[in-house]
Amino acid sequence: MLIRDSASTSAPGINPLQVALATAASELRIARRTVRTWVFAVLAIGVGLAIYHGWSFQHSQMGLVAPPRFALPGFGILVLWILVAGIVFMAFDIPGRDARERVAEALDSRPPSNIALLGGRLVAVALAAWLPLVVLAVVLQVGGLVIEHLDARFGVPPEPVSLATFMFVDAPAALLFWGALVVLLAAVLRNRLVVALLALGLLAVHVWAVLMTPLYLLPIVSGIANLGLPGSEILPRTVSVADVVHRLSVLVLAAGCLATAAATLPRRDGASRAPGLGAGVALLILGAAGIGGLAWYVEAERAERVAWANAHETALDAPRADVERLSGTIDVNPGGELEIDVVLDLRTPESAFDELQFSLNPAMAVHAVRLDGTDVTFHHDLGILAVTPPADLAPGVSARLSIRASGIPDPRFGYLDSSVWAMDETLMEMPIVLQGDVASIYEPNFVALTPAVAWLPMPGANFAIDDPSRRPPDFHDVDLLVRIPDGWHAAGPGRVQADDGVRFRPGVPLAQFPLIAAPFERLALTMGDIEYELLIHPDHLAGVGYFSEAERQEPTLQYLERGLQLRLGLALSYPHAVFSVVEVPGQLRRYGGGRIMDTIQALPGVQMLPEHGFPTRRFAAEPPFEGMPDEMWLQQQLFSAEGGPHGVPAAAGRSRNMGPYLTSASGDGAIATNYLFESLTASLGYGRRTVAPAHWLQIGLAPGLSPPVKVLNRLMGTATFSFGWYQFFGMSLEDRSAEFSFTGIDATATTEGVDILIHKGNLIALAVQGLMQRTKTADFLALMRERHGGGTFTVDEFIAAMSETDPAIAPYIGHFMREDTLPGFQVSDVRAFRVPDDDGKPRYQVAVHVRNNESAPGVAGLMVRETRPDGLGAIYHQAPFVQMPGNTSREFGVFTSAPPADVRLETYLSQNARVMRLAIPRVDPERIVPEEPFFGFRPSTWLPPPLGxxxxxxxxxxxxxxxxxxGFRLGLVEExxxxxxxxxxxxxxxxxxxxxxxxxxxxxxxxxxxxxxxxxxxxxxxxxxxxxxxxxxxxxxxxxxxxxxxxxxxxxxxxxxxxxxxxxxxxxxxxxxxxxxxxxxxxxxxxxxxxxxxxxxxxxxxxxxxxxxxxxxxxxxxxxxxxxxxxxxxx
CATH class of the missing domain: 2.60.120.260 (Galactose-binding domain-like)
Incomplete structure (x- = not known):
């Protein structure tokens, strides 16, 4: 018998590439005949279709969730994890299969190299796992287009750029790496059970790491571009340079695993093991170095933002100039840089100063600074532009500063004082990043420059912008000429006609100037002397077209006419000629900074319309509720159209243009006073005041989700604010709120302080509305604008203006703004009986005695509900709210046309804490009590009787x-x-x-x-x-x-x-x-x-x-x- 020398080289003439391709083809045939291949393929496709179309169905239910086309990275990684598990079972026996199937001697007769053999099989396994993704993508894309054309409910086509990124960049690299890793484990361990268990364990660790890694590091850990971030059709997300470097590094790691596996394989292919093993280790080191370098890079980016924040917090108390007028020109050059040439007419700080400090985005290069026409020395570092003035420039004098700069503003410079940085959160923590992750956008087809990023020079530090107690806003006149490309539209406050661009000249002083420009489709509607315009992406006109169809046009216009009114007398008129509703991409940040981090839907003169809401809703695919008339269904759809992502109404914050953007509180208690000021402004009908601080945003549509459901909801980008589920604050927080006066709350220290502020502010606002009613509330707000428009006011000035408008409210507002003691109300048994009819119509009297048994003043009102005669809905009767001085009693009365179904006493801010539902006695409709009914309140001497x-x-x-x-408990938490x-x-x-x-x-x-x-x-x-x-x-x-x-x-x-x-x-x-x-x-x-x-x-x-x-x-x-x-x- 001839014995082959085991050390001989491979047979001459064998091309390693041909061997690898032949091996891959053979492995594909084996995979096609293997049951487990089809099991994981069907499982991946089935789960993918179920999740995607399930979210499509939820989207069609009044738009409660964003379309799944915007969550492709999260959707993709779910399917990818299934296929990686499949790779484990397809690749765990590759190195030892030849011996078990008794083909090793046949292979050894013409020995291919180990690297070619394993490489071909690895490519085949990865391809077999990738092909189900191709099938799923084709089904979703083609099926989605057909479904969208037919206006069916289940399915929308995926966003193509994100889909292509996942299919051709993210998934192949991940599948090859995991396949190579399993091959390496199999070559080293040589036990299929151990290999499978270890590989699945590593996959579980990977899943855990993806869920627990901060978002700024997540692309490195997950290998999926833009995972956890909101998607967009206006600005589709694709791979970044860092993503490309990462995928290449992953492929190098895969090559290292493959080379190491080939070198450690028991089968001898004639090549020396040492060079192969050395090459494998070198590739592993190189791949790890590439990923480590990326980690260093993103950590350095984060450290840079921290350095900006520290520098600006330090500079917060430095003397600050008072800008009186901002003018100049802005050149928006898509594909190029932003160029600004502005003049600031200012008054120097009142106290002594060595330099004039301004905030200017660190990515803007300053070319020239002139003070009163003379070039001056300056330096621009960490976003602080420090101008050295002449020695003879005195405090408190007028000066003119001109600045010329260019660049692309860095969005990381916005909201430096945020208590939580969204990119520091993990997928399973606060999902606030779904409200946008960049504070500004400067792209070739979209520009959004928000005041938060200081793209225009701003006096003082870019810190505590949302805290007027530390940094009062600087109101000034604005006159800017903005040059934009042909075919573009621009939105901002005070837009007027201009021949050489778009001019913005607001008629009132403002502290902020936003600018949003893009090649929008523009629709306009003039009502009175205000022009309402909608600037929307050209591909998102389906919703507009639906409501513009003949049978819906007239009622839609009537609905808009009622909802868009921004006028209540000349004193409270909208301050600009144009009100712009502008669609913005999902990635534009729509929440503020500080501790509250409240949702920001509106900016001066601009109402932002997130693309995940109305613009991408498919109203025609939403069938009416069974039995609902067409008119009622249209009203329901119009109402739901106002709903934005995560339950925040699209018009939230519109009222800020009527007051809070025109004047502000300052000094101690400013945050609380501004909150009450804005709440009262919104109560006049300028748009619902929806408070939505960041820490209220919860994963999913309901609380109490199980961990797997929570993971699924987060990966699909589903979240909602807790105000949609909780009618009241928690009892423990209500108890804590009694320890603070309204203006004594520190809403910058903890989220509990924020909740207490909102809790007390809401109750005080409701009490003021109940006592002053609409007319006097409007008079008060008009007085505030008249006295303090273009400037700031103190808490005492706020109280004085309200007391002047309605002297009767002075004791109440003065006490609850400054004191922490609360009234306490006790009530008598309800009396309910029938009284003589009114022209043949039955009447029922409901009466109850109420006593404020504490010394602090309070407010009370009685509400009675009766059932409608047709049984559909209810009729509510509200007795007027009245002040309740300490240790006094009053009797409240309401009469109804039917026996009362529910009686409640509302006391707002009191020791009673919440609405009190009162027991109703049984009413005999046949017995008429000869009493004269009364409505309202009257004095009473009632005292609570002894009860035992x-x-x-x-x-x-x-x-x-x-x-x-x-049941099973981890035992990590003790009782x-x-x-x-x-x-x-x-x-x-x-x-x-x-x-x-x-x-x-x-x-x-x-x-x-x-x-x-x-x-x-x-x-x-x-x-x-x-x-x-x-x-x-x-x-x-x-x-x-x-x-x-x-x-x-x-x-x-x-x-x-x-x-x-x-x-x-x-x-x-x-x-x-x-x-x-x-x-x-x-x-x-x-x-x-x-x-x-x-x-x-x-x-x-x-x-x-x-x-x-x-x-x-x-x-x-x-x-x-x-x-x-x-x-x-x-x-």
Whole structure:
């Protein structure tokens, strides 16, 4: 027998490339016949179609989510992870397959090199995993185009640039790398089970790393361009230079893995192992160095932004010039640079100064600076332009400074004082990046220059722009000529006609000047003396066309006429001739800085319209609700068209152009005062005031999502603000808010401070609106503009103007702006009865006594709801709000045309905390009480009657035991016995005791009305009320219930929906000394209020009432118990 020398080289004439191609072709045939190939291909395509079309369906439901075409990187990585798992099972036996299939000797007869053999098989496996992506992409793109043409609901075509980027740049590199890594593991470990487990473990680590890595590092870790960022059709996202370098580095790593695997393969191919192993290690080092260099680069970019922020925070307190007028020319050169040549007429700082400091974007190169016509020395570093003035320039004098600069503004320079930088967050943390990730845009086909990036010179530091207590705004006149390309439109405040460009000359002083320009499609509508224009991308006109069709045009115009009014008397008129609604790309940042980071939809003279909302909605694909008339459906669609991404209305912030952009508070309490000022402005109908700070943005459309669903929602770019789910702030925060006065809140320190500010501000604004009503509120705002327009005001000046407008409100506004004490309201039982008819129409009187039992002044109002005669909807009656001085009582009255269905007392900012739902007595419609009905309020001498001994769920005599948690637990979190009881949220059901304090349920409390509740259990949970009886004898026990169910009388029950609130038998136990008395009470027979449990002979001393969670109903409520001695003459 001839023995071949194992050290001999490969047979002559064999081309390694031909071998690799032949091997790849053979491996593809094997993959085609392998079941697991088809399993993962079908799984990837099926999951991809289900997710994509599922999100398309959600988008068609009133536009609640953005179209999935904008989330292709997140969608792609989900499918890619499935295919990578498939690669593990297709490649884990490649090195040892020849021996197992007994073809090794055949291969050795004409030995191909290991690198060619493994390389061909790797390419085949990667291609087999990539082809399902091709199929999925073709189905989505072609099917989406057909579906879009047919106006069907399921499906929209993917954004082609993002799709091509993923298909041809991201996915191939990832598949080749993972395939090579699995081949290397198989060559080294030589055990298929170990290889599969280790590879899948590495994939799990990769998934975890992708979800937990900050966004600025995510492209390096994930290998997917623009993952987690909002997509765009106006400015499609593609690969950056860093992405290209990364993919090349990944391919080098893959080559290193392959070379190392070839060198460590037991099979000898005639080549020396050392050179191959050295080449493999060198390639691995080179690839790792490339990725490490990218990490260093992005860290350096982040460090640069930190350096800017530190420099500007340091410069915040430096003397600042007061700019009185800004004029000059702006040249927008798409594909080139921005050029500015501006003149600042200013007044020098009032205090001594060595230099004049201005903020100017660090990417702008300053070419010349002249002061009063003379060249002066300057330096521009870290975004601070420092001008050295002549020695004889005195403080507080007028001067003229001219600056000429050019460049492309760096968007990272915006909002340097942000408490959270969006790119520092991981995918599973605050998803605020979905509100935009760049503060400015300067691209060949779109320019958005926001004031935040200081693209124009701004006096002082570019820091604390949203905090007027630290940096009051600098209002000044503006006169700028902007030259833009032919065919472009520009938006900004005060636009007027000009022959050589677009001129912006606002008629009022402004502190900010934004500029947005692009080749928009322009539509205009003139109403009164204001021109409303819509500047929208030419490819996004479908929604406009839908509402412009003949059958919808007239009602649409009527709707717009009602909604676009920006005038309430000459004193509060819109200050510009043109109101521009401008579509902006998804990547333009639409939230501010500081701690609040509130959503910014509007800028001076400009209302931003995010492309993920109205512009890309497919209204024609949204079928009407069953049975809904066409007119009502149109109204519903018009209303939903106002909704923007994440539930923020498209017109949010429009009211800022009527007041907050024209004047501002300054000094202590300025943030709080500005918040109230803007809320009152919005209340006049200039656009809904939607507060949406960054920390309220939550992943998904609802709270309480499971981790997998949360991951899916985040990768698909779905988020919503919590105000869509929570009617009130948490009880713990309401308790904390009582510790601060409104202007004493530090909203810059913590997010809790922000929430307290918003909580108190909303309640004070509602109280002021209720007391002053619309006319006086408008008079007050007009007075503020007249006195302080173009300047700032203090808290005292704000209070003085409101008190001057309505002297009656002075005690209230003065107290709640400055003090932290709160009123506390108690109410009598509701009286409801029928009174004599009005011309044959029945009338019912509802009356209740209300007492402010504290010394602090307050405000109260009564609301009564009656059901419409046709049963559809309700009619609301509101008694006028009235001030309630301390320790006084009033009687409120409302009359209705039907028996009351719901009675609530609103006290806004008080110790009662929330709306109080009151128990309604049964009304006999046949019995007419001969009383004259009254509406409004009148003086009263009512005092709360003695009730006996009451123990409430908020008292120290209340205690509870929750059932032990069951099921798998990680054991990383210990139980906290001192933790507060969690608050009940119907949207997030959970076991154990929860405290409920919203008007959904009628409950008891001296001031604050709450109850506790637990789902039916087995007796392991309980609540106990303990009291001290002063004497022995017969004591009657009362148990407070909302009625026969936890939501008795609420519209949920009327609508037929049972939220799991049905009562059953309550198992009570009374313990007094050695006495134990079990009591079974049928709560299905409960009435709203105090329910008589029975009379018991009890000794002096402590007595407890325990209610068990064991019941045949759905829920147990523990609200309050009341003991009353039977022979008490005062009972």
């Amino acid at each position: 001994i009451v123990v409430d769920d908020l008292d120290s005599g209340y205690a509870y035991v929750s059932p032990p948690e069951r 906290d016995d001192d933790a507060e009881m969690p608050e009940y949220n119907y949207a997030v059901p959970a076991p154990g005791w929860h405290r409920q304090g919203d008007p959904l349920t009628l409950s008891w409390g001296k001031y604050r009305r709450t109850l506790t509740r637990i789902v039916a259990g087995t007796g392991e949970g309980s609540a106990t009320f303990t009291a001290e009886l002063p004497s022995e004898g017969a004591w009657r026990l009362y148990y407070h219930l909302p009625g026969a169910s936890a939501s008795a009388g609420h519209h949920w029950r009327v609508g037929g929906w049972n939220p799991g609130d049905d009562f059953g038998t309550y198992n009570l136990e009374i313990v007094a000394g050695d006495l134990r008395i079990p009591v079974a009470y049928d709560a299905r027979m409960g009435v709203p209020g105090w329910n008589d449990i029975g009379t018991f002979e009890l000794p002096t001393g402590p007595v407890s009432v325990t209610v068990s969670d064991a019941t045949d109903g759905q829920v147990i409520v523990a609200d309050a118990v009341r003991w009353q001695i039977v022979n008490d003459p005062d009972r």
